[in-house]
Amino acid sequence: MSRNFSFYIIVLLIFGGLIWLLLEKGKTLPIAANKVTTETVINVSPNVSANTINKVTPTDNTFISPSVNFFTDKIGHPICILLLQIIIIIIFSRAFGFIAGKLGQPVVIGEIIAGIVIGPSLIGHYFPAAFAFVFPADSMKYLEILSQVGLILFMFIIGMELDLKVIKLRVRSALVISHTSILFAFFLGVLMAFLLYSQFAPAGTSFLGFALFIGIAMSIAAFPVLARIIQERGLTTTAFGKHVITIAAIDDLTAWCILAAIIALIQAGSPMNALFTVLLAAIYIVFMIFAIQPMMNKIGATYITKEILNKKIIAFVFIVLFMSAFFTEIIGIKALFGGFLAGVIMPQHATFKKIMAEKIEDLALVVLLPLFFVLTGLRTEIGLMNQSDMWAICGLIILFAIIGKFGGSFIAARIIGMGWKDSLFVGTLMNTRGLMELIVLNIGYDLGVISSVVFTMMVIMTLVTTFMTGPTLNLIDYVSKRKERVKERPELRHLRILISFGLPKMGESLLKLVHAFSAKEKNLFYYTAVHLTPHTEITRSVAMKYEDISFAPIKAFARELDIRLKTLYKTTEDVTKEILRTTHKEKADFLLMGAAKSAFSENVLGGRVKNIIEQAKCNVGVFIDKDVQAISNVLIMSDFYSVSNLLDIAFRLLRNSDCSITFIPDTNDKDTLKKIRSNAFSGNSNIKFAEPMTPTVKYMNNFDLIIINIKHFEKYYDDKSDIINAKPSLLLINFTDKAFISQDTKE
Numbered sequence: 001m002s003r004n005f006s007f008y009i010i011v012l013l014i015f016g017g018l019i020w021l022l023l024e025k026g027k028t029l030p031i032a033a034n035k036v037t038t039e040t041v042i043n044v045s046p047n048v049s050a051n052t053i054n055k056v057t058p059t060d061n062t063f064i065s066p067s068v069n070f071f072t073d074k075i076g077h078p079i080c081i082l083l084l085q086i087i088i089i090i091i092f093s094r095a096f097g098f099i100a101g102k103l104g105q106p107v108v109i110g111e112i113i114a115g116i117v118i119g120p121s122l123i124g125h126y127f128p129a130a131f132a133f134v135f136p137a138d139s140m141k142y143l144e145i146l147s148q149v150g151l152i153l154f155m156f157i158i159g160m161e162l163d164l165k166v167i168k169l170r171v172r173s174a175l176v177i178s179h180t181s182i183l184f185a186f187f188l189g190v191l192m193a194f195l196l197y198s199q200f201a202p203a204g205t206s207f208l209g210f211a212l213f214i215g216i217a218m219s220i221a222a223f224p225v226l227a228r229i230i231q232e233r234g235l236t237t238t239a240f241g242k243h244v245i246t247i248a249a250i251d252d253l254t255a256w257c258i259l260a261a262i263i264a265l266i267q268a269g270s271p272m273n274a275l276f277t278v279l280l281a282a283i284y285i286v287f288m289i290f291a292i293q294p295m296m297n298k299i300g301a302t303y304i305t306k307e308i309l310n311k312k313i314i315a316f317v318f319i320v321l322f323m324s325a326f327f328t329e330i331i332g333i334k335a336l337f338g339g340f341l342a343g344v345i346m347p348q349h350a351t352f353k354k355i356m357a358e359k360i361e362d363l364a365l366v367v368l369l370p371l372f373f374v375l376t377g378l379r380t381e382i383g384l385m386n387q388s389d390m391w392a393i394c395g396l397i398i399l400f401a402i403i404g405k406f407g408g409s410f411i412a413a414r415i416i417g418m419g420w421k422d423s424l425f426v427g428t429l430m431n432t433r434g435l436m437e438l439i440v441l442n443i444g445y446d447l448g449v450i451s452s453v454v455f456t457m458m459v460i461m462t463l464v465t466t467f468m469t470g471p472t473l474n475l476i477d478y479v480s481k482r483k484e485r486v487k488e489r490p491e492l493r494h495l496r497i498l499i500s501f502g503l504p505k506m507g508e509s510l511l512k513l514v515h516a517f518s519a520k521e522k523n524l525f526y527y528t529a530v531h532l533t534p535h536t537e538i539t540r541s542v543a544m545k546y547e548d549i550s551f552a553p554i555k556a557f558a559r560e561l562d563i564r565l566k567t568l569y570k571t572t573e574d575v576t577k578e579i580l581r582t583t584h585k586e587k588a589d590f591l592l593m594g595a596a597k598s599a600f601s602e603n604v605l606g607g608r609v610k611n612i613i614e615q616a617k618c619n620v621g622v623f624i625d626k627d628v629q630a631i632s633n634v635l636i637m638s639d640f641y642s643v644s645n646l647l648d649i650a651f652r653l654l655r656n657s658d659c660s661i662t663f664i665p666d667t668n669d670k671d672t673l674k675k676i677r678s679n680a681f682s683g684n685s686n687i688k689f690a691e692p693m694t695p696t697v698k699y700m701n702n703f704d705l706i707i708i709n710i711k712h713f714e715k716y717y718d719d720k721s722d723i724i725n726a727k728p729s730l731l732l733i734n735f736t737d738k739a740f741i742s743q744d745t746k747e
Contacts, residue, residue: 003415007180008180011183019183022190022194026190026193026207029197032198088118090370097111102574105467106434112373112376112377115374117377118377118378119374140378147374151339152325153363153364155337156360158224160353162252177416178248185401185404186216186404190212192396196393200451212266218401221255221429223252224436226432228571230244244426247426251430259440260281260334267447277333280331284328296320296347300347317356321338321339321342325339326338376438379452384452393457394457401465405427407427413427428472429469431469437462477585495525495589496587497518500579501530501593502594504550509594509623510594511529511558511563517649518652519561520656521655529566532572532575533571579612580616589619591616591619592620594623595624622710622730623729624730631657631704634653634662634704635662635695637708650663654687666712700723701727705728706726706728709735
């Protein structure tokens with residue numbers, strides 16, 4: 001611990017000193033007077049480029065025919081324009097968000113690109129008349145106000161996501177990594193500002209303000225995007241996942257505090273006024289923590305269900321939220337800080353958080369927040385990057401940004417004792433910026449501290465560093481897995497079972513089935529259970545609530561059976577793809593899925609189940625549970641091609657459970673029948689080899705479980721209603737070339 005503390009102090013002194021020296025040196029630079037500024041800003045909407053917006057106005061006859069004046073008068077009304085803008089924005093943001101999700105990227109990537117596409121860089125450039133009609137100059141103020149409300153609500157949700165108890169448990173090591181990455185990135189940001197100031201700072205901007213904003217923009221990490229990546233990879237409940245969440249939370253808190261101080265300094269105009277603003281902010285924070293938070297905790301302890309959490313309580317929470325935003329705006333540190341602080345002081349009760357998140361999320365994330373992305377897109381003019389040296393500078397910004405956050409986090413993680421893989425993961429995740437970066441950039445743009453060119457470069461940097469996160473994590477995972485496979489001894493390879501379930505009760509039933517195959521050989525098995533939520537836009541607290549509910553039955557049953565069970569919870573837009581990816585990642589030998597009886601009423605093994613069966617590289621079992629209580633009498637129905645595999649299953653069942661098995665082969669070939677009956681365990685009184693036949697419903701009802709190959713099921717049982725409607729539960733299996741049981745378990 002003393003080594004970590006010493007490293008922390010050394011980093012603080014070195015980079016703090018370097019930043020101070022650069023800021024002092026920057027004072028000697030002449031005040032910026034270049035033309036790359038926000039001169040094109042329109043009066044009604046600061047910093048939104050009017051070059052494109054004002055090319056064609058809504059009344060220009062080149063766009064609107066006189067024959068439709070009646071309709072254009074109505075359409076041109078501010079409320080109609082605003083509604084049209086919202087409709088277009090939602091359509092574009094959802095469409096691009098969907099595409100981003102399909103490409104394995106955070107939805108925020110698609111929404112940012114949607115904003116750029118709608119803005120002057122693409123539609124505004126190629127369709128200026130349509131663009132000017134939909135986004136007239138005098139409508140920007142309404143979009144801006146709505147987007148600010150969306151940001152306040154979003155920051156409130158982010159504040160609620162911070163679990164202060166978790167932060168306290170891992171605060172020391174997380175603090176070292178977080179602050180090292182901030183200091184290192186901030187230093188490189190100030191160095192970058194020193195290089196850019198003379199050519200790219202807005203006219204009249206001081207080096208101090210320019211440098212501080214570039215520094216903090218380089219230092220920010222996207223807590224919500226990072227948390228979602230952790231969640232999607234099933235790492236939420238692991239020690240590593242919790243550690244990274246803590247690092248990101250501390251990073252967020254620290255960066256927002258620094259940003260608040262920078263805003264106060266820039267808006268106040270003098271150090272004394274800035275000090276007064278910071279003092280007011282500190283007093284307000286103390287008031288919220290020690291006066292308002294205890295009151296909110298009492299509310300949270302009392303009103304924790306939807307039936308009791310009535311509209312009066314919801315209204316009170318919103319009053320606290322908007323009052324907080326109101327006061328921070330008056331103080332001079334922006335309304336969104338008030339929203340964030342209001343979220344932090346909310347009750348930590350998971351149910352309370354879930355209910356409040358549900359009330360706010362859809363409106364904030366689907367309707368209001370995309371407006372912010374479009375405003376960012378309106379300010380992002382790729383056309384300004386019209387010279388090769390500008391793209392070279394943009395590349396340098398991206399390089400500095402990656403070195404700062406990735407390098408600082410990686411080095412600090414290694415020094416405090418984390419392994420190479422975990423350190424690389426931490427560095428990659430902390431290099432994710434996303435929406436939080438855009439908020440910082442837009443604040444700097446509104447304050448006139450950064451120019452349109454720098455703004456565009458920084459938006460490109462945000463896209464690159466966020467986009468690279470997923471592929472980089474996959475690459476790290478792939479390389480480390482290859483090394484593990486080289487070290488692995490084949491003769492010690494055990495059987496890996498992956499259980500995928502939807503309803504919590506189904507998870508327990510699947511584990512009961514797996515236990516019948518492995519009760520006495522648990523040391524030869526790796527058990528993993530995965531539950532997926534087909535949704536990527538839920539908050540972390542809500543996701544954790546779903547995770548707890550989903551895994552509660554199967555975890556309790558695993559403890560009862562003394563089984564070591566690994567659990568994975570993920571959110572995804574594509575359940576089929578995620579199950580296949582998890583099967584590959586976990587190197588599963590057998591994937592067992594739960595299915596409902598009704599799923600086979602018309603389309604046998606169709607839809608998602610069929611796609612998984614066809615694409616999986618391992619054996620796949622589909623279990624139709626008809627409330628099986630005990631597996632004591634099993635019927636195995638075999639075709640010619642799956643005899644060997646089904647005998648393996650029979651062998652496994654006989655070794656591990658006290659059950660009776662009836663084996664019905666689907667062949668009259670004497671040699672094959674003789675081979676089956678002369679099997680090593682044919683003398684076992686618990687197994688019976690029946691003559692080939694098609695069993696009736698009455699016959700099948702004597703059993704608890706029927707096991708059958710999927711291809712045999714589809715080919716030979718045209719009237720599937722008999723086997724589906726019979727009382728026994730069904731296990732349908734699709735075999736691959738991979739053996740169902742590992743050879744080292746046969747004796």
